[in-house]
Amino acid sequence: MPTSGDIKSVDPSQRADSEVKVYAVSPQDGAQPVDIVDGFLEAMTSDDLQFATARKYLTSQAAKTWDPAAETTVLTDGPSREPDRQLDRGGLDGFTYKLRGTQVAVVDQQHAYRPEAGAYEETIHLVRRNTPDGKEWRIDSPPKGLLLGQSDFVRNYQSVNKYYFASLPASGSGNSTGSTDSSRQDWLVADPVYVRKRIDPESRMDSVTQTVATLLSGPTNWLKPVVDSRFPTGTALKDGIKSLTFDDRNALKVPLNAKASQVGQGQCRKMAAQLLFTLRDLTASKVTQVELERSDGSQLCVLSSDQAEEFSPDRASGTATSAYFINAKGHLERLPGSVASSTGAGDSTAGSSKTTEEVPGPLGAGPKTLDSVAVSRDDRRAAAVTVSGQQLYAASILSDGELGDPLVTSQGKRPEDRLSAPSWDGLGDLWVADRDRAHARLLRFAGGTGAPQTVNVAGLDGARIESIRMSADGVRIALLVSEGKKTTLKVGRVERQSHGEDGVTVSVSELRDAAPQMAEVTAMSWAGHSRLVVVGKEFGGVQEVRYMQTDGSSAATIPGANRVTAVAAADDSRLPLVALSQGDGIVRLPFGANWKTVVEKGASPVYPG
Incomplete structure (x- = not known):
């Protein structure tokens, strides 16, 4: 608490960002293998766009082939590491570490969370490479995808439900004779996934746009046999769309590619319903309306929140x-x-x-x-x-x-x-x-x-x-x-x-x-x-x-x-x-x-x- 100094006016409308952000640190000149490994593991937990800093810890070839989006392995805590000289492949210019931890789950490329409890063990290998500043240690064999402790996973990811229509046969349920009332089939089913909070380093999309893109990509493999998407196969956001923004009425326009341009109004309403219910679970405030646009910018259809109730999961x-x-x-x-x-x-x-x-x-x-x-x-x-x-x-x-x-x-x-x-x-x-x-x-x-x-x-x-x-x-x-x-x-x-x-x-x-x-x-x-x-x-x-x-x-x-x-x-x-x-x-x-x-x-x- 200061006891002296000038009195300064403070604008009460300026609020601090409540989200914790982690910034990656580039490798230092002359860093030892242990520092390179620790720095790389730390950089994977950061908010660094496209993991540019994390790639600096890799050899040029490994930086090109490493795919952070391949999967995310979740551990109870961050991985421990210990040197393993018996596995070294490159003599004095090679160094191997074993990474160990207790695995909790894996999030796959579909963003689906899959519990996989057990011991985690992987190796990470370093080599000495020539740089403009001389020879430096770099990782040539990184682990697959991202490796995060639970606290970092919770900080970086959020669970959202995307919605698809229940896929039910035309007969066989609903009464003793086995017939289903077809009018009761058009209800939505939740498909939970995890998306990055704020900006995704790979797609560079915000969380709303990530969620919409994930919905358009189709249901997760586990749920796929019993649900259908009303979006035509191949439907995606229009090229170049990285951010979708709600207007002052909390309505959202979603520009789609040419795959969806020819759908009829009935199908388009169901597509919009999938989006509305997906966005409801993502945002704290009520989404009032979704407008779908063709690739040329013309309106495909509009659906309000009240109109979407006919497809409600409830x-x-x-x-x-x-x-x-x-x-x-x-x-x-x-x-x-x-x-x-x-x-x-x-x-x-x-x-x-x-x-x-x-x-x-x-x-x-x-x-x-x-x-x-x-x-x-x-x-x-x-x-x-x-x-x-x-x-x-x-x-x-x-x-x-x-x-x-x-x-x-x-x-x-x-x-x-x-x-x-x-x-x-x-x-x-x-x-x-x-x-x-x-x-x-x-x-x-x-x-x-x-x-x-x-x-x-x-x-x-x-x-x-x-x-x-x-x-x-x-x-x-x-x-x-x-x-x-x-x-x-x-x-x-x-x-x-x-x-x-x-x-x-x-x-x-x-x-x-x-x-x-x-x-x-x-x-x-x-x-x-x-x-x-x-x-x-x-x-x-x-x-x-x-x-x-x-x-x-x-x-x-x-x-x-x-x-x-x-x-x-x-x-x-x-x-x-x-x-x-x-x-x-x-x-x-x-x-x-x-x-x-x-x-x-x-x-x-x-x-x-």
Whole structure:
């Protein structure tokens, strides 16, 4: 704090840049091999455009061939390095270092994050080369792509969702006969990727332009079999476009190349919808409009934010705001809900003496005692498993009626070896896992009725499905999978193949870890377009509740309730989390507040789905 000197006027409108920037340092004359290696590794973490300074640590040939965009390897910390003279190839003019670390993930050329835990080990080789100032050490064999510690990765990259349309067959889902209402197929699916914050050193694009370019390049390989882009193949930004800027109305013009110039208005509207929802997840303020332009600068189409709602990913989820649970008598009850306002007031129980409501129909006051439940996304029907875990029923929750016969009966010998909690997708199909050790299987009921179809799940390798949650879009499934005493979280791709009048064959492919940081996962729920809320423990840690991206990257930790055994989240992030806490009962986390007990005794809290 200065105690003397002149008084100076300060313009309050001038604000410091809150983003931390790292500037690379060029190699010093006469630098030793260890200094060259450290300088190069440090330069990879910088905001240096096109990594020009990092290339100064390389030989002229290596500088030409090194591709920072090939992949980004993420380590828990920056790599350690140690000399390895046994691997030296060039005598006194060669020097080798081993780089070691604990690998967390790899981000590939499609910007897709892929968890890959394990030991990282690579070599980096230096040679002495003639320079105008004499012989200097330079790297002739750099590691592939970029090598970053987690803190540098978080500082340099951000997760964004790009959106594509669900690719669904014309028949095979939606009712007992196997036909799909084609009008319900035009909804968007989130495809999470990572882009550079600020300017990308390779493309020299800002984050908005990077994201648009990544969207135009098509879906990631994992999601590609179950989604489609409405942009024609080969569509890209018009040559020379490096920056896209919102106008004062927060609208965006996107100039495209000639590949998109001949599309019709219907297709163009869907292209614009993909852009609008992608930009919504990227920007803090609301995007009001997207205008697509032809390569000659003429207008292709315009779509406003309100008009894009017909393609909303949330359309598959309906508009229900209430949660549900099983009360102390084993019957279904409703927790009335409301959407949080911008001020954070979203707990509908505040100031109300009525915290729960009875549910009409046989599941609300019928003869069966229930163990778990799932409510359809249109908020009209529910499916429930009996307290023994043996039978699955489905019934209306709008009017009274008979319960009818069970949809399926498990032959498992113990309750824990019988039926899991059920789940509905946005197509109206009902899913459940039969955990019978003699005949474990994943079952789907088209339209929530009729005979079950066994769904093949590739990659289980002897593990057993313990719990399931279907995404609203119907093309992804979250699974708790047990093998031995360990239970992990997997996300699989749901593929549907039409067979004409014979219906549709459904399978689950390419299971991938969705919570690789956790040694044990006990509960989970979908919590948005590409996010899950997960209850579990890290290795050697205590229980925590955390948001996870479906690609396996961590989003945020939630203030934890005590001893949570079940959790439920809505696709609408403004709705509160609901959980079952041993000792506290059914609890709710209102927006901007702490967990509150709603009902002291209950089970199976769920939102529709």
